[in-house]
Amino acid sequence: MYHKPQARERPDLPHYGPRGLPPTECLLRVLAIESSCDESAAAVLDRDRGLLAHELFSQIELHRRYGGVVPELASRDHIRRLLPLVQSVLASSGTSPQDLGGVAYTAGPGLIGALLTGAALARSLAYAWQVPAIGVHHLEGHLLAPLLEADPPPFPHVALLVSGGHTMLIEARAIGRYELLGETRDDAAGEAFDKTAKLLGLPYPGGPHLARLAARGRRGAFEFPRPMLDRPGLEFSFSGLKTAVLHAVRATPDLSDTVKADVACAVQEAIVETLMAKAVRALEQTGLDVLVVSGGVSANQSLRERLTEAVRQRGGRVYYPRTEFCTDNAAMIAVAGLARLAAGQHDGLAPDVLADEGLTHQSQHGHTRGGSGHEGTVASGLAIQARAQWALSTLRPLPSTPDP
């Protein structure tokens, strides 16, 4: 049931939108904005009618010549792209501001300047339209992306989050209840794909290129380490892999396309087998039989095939997002934002600055996150929040989620 938000005479007061209203009475259609790294994206999600629109502009061409994301260029391009994307998804979904129950945006973790462009736009629109805004954790977005599918995964489950900046095994008991089981000590899986692809002269971002090349390679022609497989526990380490590949490349004077394909095949095998073994170990450890795999690397076909088979043999099942929602997108931010708005959560208008956490930090992508050292900023009573770093474990559980 929809009802229009009432225009308030005191828009600075935080008591608006769904706060105080039973969850079912608030508007359950959200506009979502994603701008944490090098994708500008917007989406409209309706609780009853599903995903109504989603659009994305990838900055890959902008950054390609530098071999990685240049944070300042990313921020500037988000400013150019985001508003037209928002206008487009609103128009194509037939949504007017009066139909919206809130605006969700990626508040972190990510590049601080890039995050701020989306946060500023989202908070400004929400303020102008008098609807609540909610800052979404980017990784919660990745974790919940499979909920967009017709056959969504049940909770509880083990989640393997494999993206460009993160490699994590998580016990997800419900939306908002995430326990970290293990993560990478150094490079993320996506980063391992990208860095080894770079050594083979493949364009940025190398993951998908390396995967395509690997399909032509001969298994067993090269052998690279399976990091930390010989140890108990659920941690990962991928930095040794790129060193091993570097040595192999240097030791091969004639790096023909055939040899490159063999190297790519061995790299993919090492990453996939490591992820597979640890994911199965996490299922054993938790006693769960549902695995959810998300993040950019979950688009990898070899990983999907191997994981699906390994978990099926144990009597379990693996769920993935559709390929286009493996990498960054706004639809997944809409899922997380809608769940939280529907449960009555949103960010108030109070200027709650998040300025003392993390500060500047050299990211695993090789660029500086949190450039200015400021984690958040505030503009005249509007709480525009962005966090370069944000621990998933600090997320608020949904009120409807009982303690197990």
Ligand SMILES: Nc1ncnc2c1ncn2[C@@H]1O[C@H](COP(=O)(O)OP(=O)(O)OP(=O)(O)O)[C@@H](O)[C@H]1O
């Ligand atoms: N088919 C594929 N095989 C392997 N890797 C892939 C494939 N497709 C994408 N990737 C990798 O996925 C990564 C991008 O994923 P994603 O967009 O989720 O990461 P990110 O948003 O940069 O990182 P994070 O979400 O941790 O901040 C890149 O490292 C890319 O190479």
Ligand SMILES: [Mg+2]
């Ligand atoms: Mg991401």
